[in-house]
Amino acid sequence: xxxxxxxxxxxxxxxxxxEPAVRPGTVKVEVEWCGICGTDLHxxxxxxxxxxxxxxxxxITGETVxxxxxxxxxxxVHEVGEGVTxxxxxxxxxxxxxxxxxxxxxxxxxxxxxxxxLGFVGLSGYGGGFSxxxxxxxxxxxxxxxxxxxxGALIEPLAVAYHAVRLSGAKPGHSxxxxxxxxxxxxxxxxxxAFGVDDIIVVEPAEVRKAKAxxxxxDHIIDPTSTDVVxxxxxxxxxxxxxxxxxxxxxxxxxxxxxxxxxxxxxCVNVAIWGHEASVAMNDLVFxxxxxxxxxxxxxxxPATIEMVASGKVDxxxxxxxxxxLDDIVKNGFDELMNNKEENVKILVxx
Numbered sequence: 001x002x003x004x005x006x007x008x009x010x011x012x013x014x015x016x017x018x019e020p021a022v023r024p025g026t027v028k029v030e031v032e033w034c035g036i037c038g039t040d041l042h043x044x045x046x047x048x049x050x051x052x053x054x055x056x057x058x059x060i061t062g063e064t065v066x067x068x069x070x071x072x073x074x075x076x077v078h079e080v081g082e083g084v085t086x087x088x089x090x091x092x093x094x095x096x097x098x099x100x101x102x103x104x105x106x107x108x109x110x111x112x113x114x115x116x117x118l119g120f121v122g123l124s125g126y127g128g129g130f131s132x133x134x135x136x137x138x139x140x141x142x143x144x145x146x147x148x149x150x151x152g153a154l155i156e157p158l159a160v161a162y163h164a165v166r167l168s169g170a171k172p173g174h175s176x177x178x179x180x181x182x183x184x185x186x187x188x189x190x191x192x193x194a195f196g197v198d199d200i201i202v203v204e205p206a207e208v209r210k211a212k213a214x215x216x217x218x219d220h221i222i223d224p225t226s227t228d229v230v231x232x233x234x235x236x237x238x239x240x241x242x243x244x245x246x247x248x249x250x251x252x253x254x255x256x257x258x259x260x261x262x263x264x265x266x267x268c269v270n271v272a273i274w275g276h277e278a279s280v281a282m283n284d285l286v287f288x289x290x291x292x293x294x295x296x297x298x299x300x301x302x303p304a305t306i307e308m309v310a311s312g313k314v315d316x317x318x319x320x321x322x323x324x325x326l327d328d329i330v331k332n333g334f335d336e337l338m339n340n341k342e343e344n345v346k347i348l349v350x351x
Contacts, residue, residue: 002351003131004329005066006043006051012069012330020127020135024082027141029095032149033323033348034129035072035157036333038183039273043069043123044334050123059117060099061125070349071097071122073129074144074152084138092144094152095129095136096159096302097121113163113299129153130326132351142302147310150323153348154316157183159298159305161191164271167295168244172196177233177242178218179258181209183345184271185248186216186319193217194313197244201236203229203257208342215318224257233261241266250274259284259292267291322347 003017022028043051051067052058074094080087087093099119100107106114121136122128144152165188170176176192178185181204192200193216202218204210205225213221222232233242241263247255250272259281262268268290285292298305308314321344324332333347 001132002326003068003128004070004326004349005068006047007066008048009046010044012044012334013066014327014329015066017068017131019133022079022081022135025084026081026135026137027077027084027087027093028079028081028133028135029075029093029141030078030133031070031073031075031129031131031351033074033153033350034070035153035346035348036329036337037072037157039071039123040069041334041337045338050120052124058099058119058124060101060119063125067123067125068128068131069122070129070131071120072153072156073097073122073134074149074155075134076149077141078133087138087141087143092147092149092152094142094144094155094302094306095121095134096140096142096298097129097136097156098140099124099126111299113297130329130349130351142306144306145310147306150320150348151309151316154319154346155302155305155309157187157346158191158309158314158316159301160184160271161187162305162308163298163301164188164246164269164295165191165195166301167293168246168267168269170195170197170244173198174243175199175201175237175240177201177203177245177258177261178248179203179246179254180248180272181206181213181216182248183319185246186212186345188246188248188271189213189216189218190314191308194308199236201233201242203254206342212318212345229257230260237263243267244269246271248272252279256281256284259290262288262290264288265290267293269293269295271295319345320348321345324349326351
């Protein structure tokens with residue numbers, strides 16, 4: 001079968017590799033759609049980062065680059081392994097793409113998203129969604145029901161947003177502030193709206209992205225290049241600040257503004273993955289008792305995320321900005337995202 005494999009910076013190749021074999025307790029999925037994630041783009045530009053380098057095999061998979069990429073994928077069940085009785089050939093499913101040890105303290109707590117040796121299908125080995133077939137353990141298979149698989153490919157990034165909003169404690173009656181209207185900022189905005197949050201403020205300088213924030217659920221959009229963000233938030237929230245804030249950019253100045261814009265006793269959630277050590281003014285937290293919380297991916301959030309979409313609380317189609325074939329993944333996928341990043345939210349690949 002064909003697969004898009006990452007070899008190194010700027011080096012993704014379409015290779016012919018063997019089909020994975022189903023094993024007891026596993027499900028073989030024929031991938032119909034797989035989204036290109038910002039993490040995939042970082043690997044393409046500067047990797048290996050999450051992908052295991054040639055001299056550092058992943059501790060669970062034992063694999064190194066080249067790695068088949070793609071962790072935001074959905075498809076049709078092609079075959080089930082021995083012992084799997086509640087998943088059937090032909091079912092539409094999404095795969096929760098985790099590789100975990102199952103026995104570290106985090107895993108024993110049920111917080112497997114921060115497993116001590118965490119890996120992801122499509123980044124750490126065990127295949128990836130930019131190929132025709134993926135085999136995954138039954139526990140990671142989630143039924144889509146009547147949802148189509150293109151929408152299914154959006155469940156993974158939406159689960160990231162669902163997890164962050166759930167951790168924040170956001171609820172109806174709250175005000176919320178989202179910094180960044182890139183893919184994660186937009187799905188976080190949509191997640192907040194689905195949770196019934198009444199007043200959502202999005203901070204974003206790019207015109208194209210600002211235009212996407214409204215349909216995603218923003219009530220107010222602030223351009224940080226033309227106004228004082230903290231002052232504007234305070235005015236919009238009648239001097240209180242936002243009940244919950246979300247940092248989705250990974251920028252020191254943005255984190256500072258997010259903390260300063262959060263109300264006394266409120267919660268600021270960091271969703272971004274940082275490329276450098278963050279600088280935090282601790283007194284901004286201490287003097288107003290702001291809770292600063294980290295949120296990574298998801299843990300047990302896929303079923304609720306699927307229900308959120310199935311019930312119509314979020315329309316994932318608004319986030320799909322391109323559909324391409326596997327052979328075009330570099331030119332029309334990765335290069336397109338680099339050259340026209342602000343215009344794209346999610347490009348889906350059909351393996």
